[in-house]
Amino acid sequence: MPELPEVHALTTDLGARLNGRVIDRLDVIAFAALKTYDPPVSALSGTTVHSVTRHGKFLDIAADDLHIVIHLARAGWIRWRENAPALAARAGKTALAARLVLDDGSGLDITEAGSKKSLSVSVVRDPAEVPGIARLGPDPLQEHFTLETFAEILRSAGKSQLKGVLRNQSIIAGIGNAYSDEILHTARMSPFKPATLTDDEVARLFDALQFTLRNAIERADGLAASELKKEKKSGLQVHGRTGEPCPVCGDMVRQVIFSDTTFQYCPTCQTGGKVLADRVLSRLLK
Incomplete structure (x- = not known):
């Protein structure tokens, strides 16, 4: 399971790749992974990514006034692709849960291995709308955590x-x-x-x-x-x-x-x- 250090590193890596880039679409393959319906994923089309941050183990991709919040759970991961191939629901034991596609065809594959599916993707206006974020305790790496x-x-x-x-x-x-x-x-x-x-x-x-x-x-x-x-x-x-x-x-x-x-x-x-x-x-x- 990705924990704070890995999610922290992911924000750095993905921030360098995504900041200033325009989103073409978010394709949701495993519909159970999508935990929100308003705003719809179609609202992401044409938005520009301006930051990638984290809240505990939650990854937060902010684009204009929307946030794509991802929790990778026990067996989830993210893979960068220079060119998005045709959608495939499964590659070996790893299932494609969602794909974020940028306007040049590059983007992210959000995958989950194993049979127990608990990865989540939320599209929200405020990260605090995600219940898991709303109930988080203090971050141990923040200055106020003395x-x-x-x-x-x-x-x-x-x-x-x-x-x-x-x-x-x-x-x-x-x-x-x-x-x-x-x-x-x-x-x-x-x-x-x-x-x-x-x-x-x-x-x-x-x-x-x-x-x-x-x-x-x-x-x-x-x-x-x-x-x-x-x-x-x-x-x-x-x-x-x-x-x-x-x-x-x-x-x-x-x-x-x-x-x-x-x-x-x-x-x-x-x-x-x-x-x-x-x-x-x-x-x-x-």
């Missing part, structure tokens, strides 16, 4: 598990499964640790959050969209590396599987050497 802000977030979360707090988009915008694993590994904290932390632990987790996200953005800076997935995977310490040695201590990276997600951690670095039971009812480790 140590004090983070401490208050954790106090409000009470005994909620840190993994869930970091991933909750209504609490903090932009962090998903992969980077929450990485942040907790850097902070040397269990994914199941309650958010009731000491002041020193809050500071350690805040520093780990800032380091992990900013380091990922720095690595991705200047890369084209086609290179971002590979870069993300190469920079991960524990996420997606079950069975491999931890790069910090050499212990084997373990995983916990839930009904809808899987996460990874290092027992030596994060849980005092204890292996978490690989089931939903794992005991909380402090």
